Amino acid sequence: MTNSANRQTRASQKRQRLTAAAARVLHEQGVERTTLADIAREADVPVGNVYYYFKTKDELVRAALTEHTAHLDELTGALDELPDPRDRLKGLIAAWVAGRETAARRGCPTGTLAVELGKRADGTLDAEAGAVIRRLLDWTAAQFRTLNLPAPDDLALTLVSAYQGMSLLANALRDPTVMTREGDRLLHWLDSL
Template identity: 50%
Template sequence: MTDQRASGKRERLVAGASELLHRQGVATTTLAQVAHAAAVPPGNVYYYFKTKDDLVRAVIDARVAEVRAMLADFERQPTPAARLTALVGQWVEMRELVARYGCPFGTLTSELDRRDDGLDREAAKPVDLILDWAEGQFRELGRTDARALSVALFAGVQGGAVLSNALRDPEIMTTEVRHLERWITSLPTP
């Protein structure tokens, strides 16, 4: 979009970094690994990203965009309950990755949240977006405690991800999401 010649290197770098950051963590992933994964010469990385933190920021931005697209997609569901169910269903689809490497949003947020240089707040954006969107859905359902419900729902998802990862068992993710789905549809609404 912004590239004049659209060589796609920037996109490849962000994509490669996103996957490596999820699988290895920020600290243990080197720029050389990212360059290799994206099939880009090492020195070239710095044309697109001034520092490693800039690249991490770009990965976060890409994830924010993905989350926005995902949420927009859910809007096609007919009811708020269906939308929320679609949301949590995403983690079932990701369950194998989650069991092996944790939730991509949760682990990145956890790792960067311990910092104090701005990246910590940046990393929380995908979580913020999801919480805000889910809050909107609960409000549409007529619930005045929408924010609390949103937090409770996403806490369920993240907790399921943490345990699924700790025990290396994808089915824990599935079970937890099934609980949440039942909880969503059983919520009393005015």
């Protein structure tokens, strides 16, 4: 590998570290409380380097949303390997329940970011956060559609709303068992359809 290729690889890795760190820190602290220095520290990158890759905090928020999309795509891609759409939906619920400790501490990563961004005066990034949630709704509706169930978009809205609600309550009550109990209820609901 040439020196130029090595530099490009290192730069790409550094940018990815910053993106992943932004997603984590923004989820932990929120947009307003997070500084570029916080993200640099989490990524183990000198703070001056952050400005080379991201000129503003909004660019880092956008990168964090890209990271959330990548995680969602990774999850749904793995679930798409399952032959039965009902099993895919159950796998989605299982993934949500598996994240119960994080949900109890901080809520849903994308949902909490969407709520916070929706309160900003400039309103430029809230639609991008909404697009990540829309992506989950569309994937979920496709599963219900494959099951030939009536009103698949409404069923998807019910399921994703339940997840957002149980994440919010687990966080507000600091009780991860909310996720477990509601996850079990959602599994029974799926079996009843």
